[in-house]
Amino acid sequence: MASSILAKMAKSIRIANPTLIPFHSFRWRTLTTSVATAAEQSQADAASFTFSEDSAREDPIFVKAPNSKSGADSSSHSNSSVTMPTSFMTGSVVGKRFYKQVTTREADDRNGWTVMLDYRTLKTPSKRPLKLPTVGLAKAVAAEWEYQETDGIRPFSMPLMKLACTALERVPLTRPKIIEHLVQKFNQDLVFCRAPDDNVLTSGVYERQVEKIDPLLDWVRLEFGFKPIVYSSFFGGKQEDGLIKAVEDLLRKTDDCELASIDAIASAAHSLVIAIAIFRGKLQIEEAIELIRLEEDLQVDKWGLVEGGHDVDIADLRVQISSAAVFLALSRRF
CATH class of the missing domain: 3.30.2180.10 (ATP12-like)
Known part of the structure; x- marks a missing residue:
């Protein structure tokens, strides 16, 4: 129900920053x-x-x-x-x-x-x-x-209503803790985890990650001046202090609505990098969802989709990412 309401709502408003939303997703009415x-x-x-x-x-x-x-x-x-x-x-x-x-x-x-x-x-x-x-x-x-x-x-x-309450009440009171939590999770970011390339079971995943995620890592290097380090461990690894400091400085400069959106996207995506990329207009919603689901979608293509499982997860992810991106765009004064 949330996804249908969000779709109807999105048709009714004009997003101030259209780079955040795929143009084919919405037809506008007043x-x-x-x-x-x-x-x-x-x-x-x-x-x-x-x-x-x-x-x-x-x-x-x-x-x-x-x-x-x-x-x-x-x-x-x-x-x-x-x-x-x-x-x-x-x-x-x-x-x-x-x-x-x-x-x-x-x-x-x-x-x-x-x-x-x-x-x-x-x-x-x-x-x-x-x-x-x-x-x-x-x-x-x-x-x-x-x-x-x-x-x-x-x-x-009503995901936008919840985000509004979060931005107006939770973020002002807990801003340092939100930023601290996001920075602590940064080293285990989804985009830093790379499948082994020497295993027949994961070689396809590795090739897809190189194709889809490496351009995002190149953008991080240009944006913050530090090249991210990728790891083949689920536990991630330590990124350079300079990169961590640059990301933390960016989070500190956000307003309450922006930080609420970034936190919501990062939580759903298991990736602060993807959240920041949406925030900066580097990624659109569909591109972000593709990166988040890259490995699982490969498994679905190989073994098939489980109804009531994969389809529900996909719908839920779309609502979470789309609502946070819409909230972010609409909260901005231009």
């Missing part, structure tokens, strides 16, 4: 967005949609206020916020769709854009307005909410 009136904006300030940080309580929630007979009670309900459980960030279905219209509007301080659910401001888990850097990203997140079915809100079909 997403219409309602602009709240002054009175509606005032109502939006009072009524909010939030996510709860209370992990101890994961009971089913009721998100539609009961009908009230008195005007006073009705006013009270309209001013209250709707709190969602933290299970939203873990993928559980969190309740039935309780809103009819999804719109976007400029933030009150005119520094970013917010998403509105029936003119209630969408909020982060810490109950701050979900303020996004560009209108394109706000519309993309709004599209994920718009495509939710009436029988339930499915967070696993």
Whole structure:
């Protein structure tokens, strides 16, 4: 479901940096967005949609206020916020769709854009307005909410919303730890692991790696001034300190949305190099997926595809890489 929603959403927005997305993947159409009136904006300030940080309580929630007979009670309900459980960030279905219209509007301080659910401001888990850097990203997140079915809100079909929460809340608080983790894993990067060329079982893999991955390693050398070292061990090996320092410096200069995207891609790809290549516009999504799945695709070609296994893995990888790349492109101000 997430892949279909992402595809529909991507058709509705114009990516600011098209080198990140294969041109044949998307046909563009315009997403219409309602602009709240002054009175509606005032109502939006009072009524909010939030996510709860209370992990101890994961009971089913009721998100539609009961009908009230008195005007006073009705006013009270309209001013209250709707709190969602933290299970939203873990993928559980969190309740039935309780809103009819999804719109976007400029933030009150005119520094970013917010998403509105029936003119209630969408909020982060810490109950701050979900303020996004560009209108394109706000519309993309709004599209994920718009495509939710009436029988339930499915967070696993909203990868951009999750990335937005990560960029706005997790990254500012844990930026040094995220960078430290990425640098620690750098020596075991997928693209540094080379199959032995003297084994009949792996010679085909080695030849494909030379053809497909060596150009990327050459780009790393030109980009950072150090030639990566390849290893035939699954445990990798030590790269030059200068290369590690150059990569770390690049990560430190990223903004929160960029670092969230790089971290998500690196996690899905098991490769910080591939994540940085997408970040710098060197790789498009399909090229990155091909490199990530290079060895497994060779095995599938030889032995066949296992339905319910390989096909699910491929779909999941496409959602993870595509959503992070789309989020990265849409978050950039040009």
